[in-house]
Amino acid sequence: MTTVVEDRRPGLRSLLTLIGCEAKMVMRDTAGLIVPLGLPLLIMLTSASAAGVEVIVNGLTALDLYVMPLVFVMVMAAISIINMPSYLAYYRRSGILRRLGVTPASPFMVLFAQAVVSIVQAAIGITLAFLVAAVFFGANLPVNIGVTLGVLALIMAAMYGVGMVVAALAPTPNSAVAIGLVAFLGIGAFGGMFGGRDVLPPVIADIGGWLPVGAAVDALGAAWAGVAVDPLTLISLGVAVLLGTGTAALFFRWE
Structure with missing residues (x-):
């Protein structure tokens, strides 16, 4: 008599549990919350008064067209370039990714959960600002609004x-925090x-116009502003997505 062992992969419930654990870890990381949410907000507060009275086009001010886009990009960049790599580096060093690799759960589930939590965190930061x-x-x-949301999604992917x-x-x-901070400040400058x-x-x-920020x-x-987005900027962001994911695929190690 042959016994058939069913290979059961983790389902939606397991994924939601993992996302919840990732969210709790992010909320417990005080610095990881203050930097991407507080720093852009502080920069906006120091610039908003003067920028809010300078009308540029269609009744929109410098605050709308320059300050707010920069603040939004800073939120997404800080979360994606500084926070997320440090979490993954911790998982790799502590052996979590390696242990997941020999279980029905996949290390890619951690990446997906991190991406979901990062997107939610970015949405909260953008909404607050x-x-x-x-x-x-x-x-x-x-x-x-539709085009703006599409551009925001592409920016998040690029970051x-x-x-x-x-x-x-x-x-x-x-080292992930150090490298991420240097990269964040470099492309930001x-x-x-x-x-x-x-x-x-x-x-x-x-x-700088070709770099992600x-x-x-x-x-x-x-x-x-409701004007045509320069295709070159979209191409630049698309290249950042492709080069980033391609480079990571070549060099990323689970342990």
Whole structure:
């Protein structure tokens, strides 16, 4: 008599449990909450008063078209490039990913759960920033909400691509934070995070427009204004997604 052993893979309930565990871990990480949510909000508060009275086009102000896109991009970049790689590096060093690899659960479930929690965290940060800007500084909704949401999704994917490269190359949690912070500040500086690209030398400003933060701010600002988004910015973000995931696939190690 032959006994058939059924290979049962984890279902939706297991995945939801894992997402819940990831969410609890993120909420317990005080620094991981303050940096991506508090720092962009602080930068917005220091710029919103002056930017909110400078009308640019269609009744939209500099706050709507420049400050808010930058704040939103900073939220997504901090979560994807600094926080997420440190969690994965911790899992790898502690052997969690290796142990998952020999169970019916897949290490890819951790990646998926992290992605879900990161998206929710980014949505909370973006919503909080917009509500503060709208209530206290009169920020306006995007002209084309659908296009804006699509651009936000592409930006999140691009930032996650950069974060996956950091997660693939960083051997320890501390190095993941260090590398992620350098990458965040580096592409942020080129993208106008510290004063706008117009104050940078022309060559550096042009390079910054091709990097993820600069391209993201330009694309989101155009979508907010309801004008055609420059295809080059979308291509730049798409390349970041492809290069990031491809590089991570080549170099990422589960242990």
